[in-house]
Amino acid sequence: MSPSSTPEELLAGADRLLGTATVSITGVWPRAVALLLRHALEEALRRYWHNRQPRLAHCPTHAQALCLESYADPDTARRWSAAWAGLSRACHYHGYELAPTHAELHAWRDDVERVIGALAPRMG
Secondary structure, three states, rough: OOOOHHHHHHHHHHHHHHHHOOOOOOOOOOHHHHHHHHHHHHHHHHHHHHHHHHHHHHHOHHHHHHHHHHOOHHHHHHHHHHHHHHHHHHHHOOOOOOOOOHHHHHHHHHHHHHHHHHHHOOOO
């Protein structure tokens, strides 16, 4: 994925990995899926600010997330923060932690898709 991949392209990349995964969760694919999903969330947020308040698009992600509830609906802001926090934990490898399960990844994937849709610019 290039640095300018859209949130939808990143989500599609995660879907491809989820679709080729076996029942076994060995290997790096669970964390790769988590990383793609987190990047999709961050890119959706950046694009939201670029359309809504362009100066905020250049702020750190944490600052953008803190401002989100003031501009988007509170449910979207909470969903963004919860998904981002879970995915961030899943992205980091610690030998004493299990990789995220297939079910966890699918749940995060669905949340990310909803957030991307909620943050997308409205036509009309």
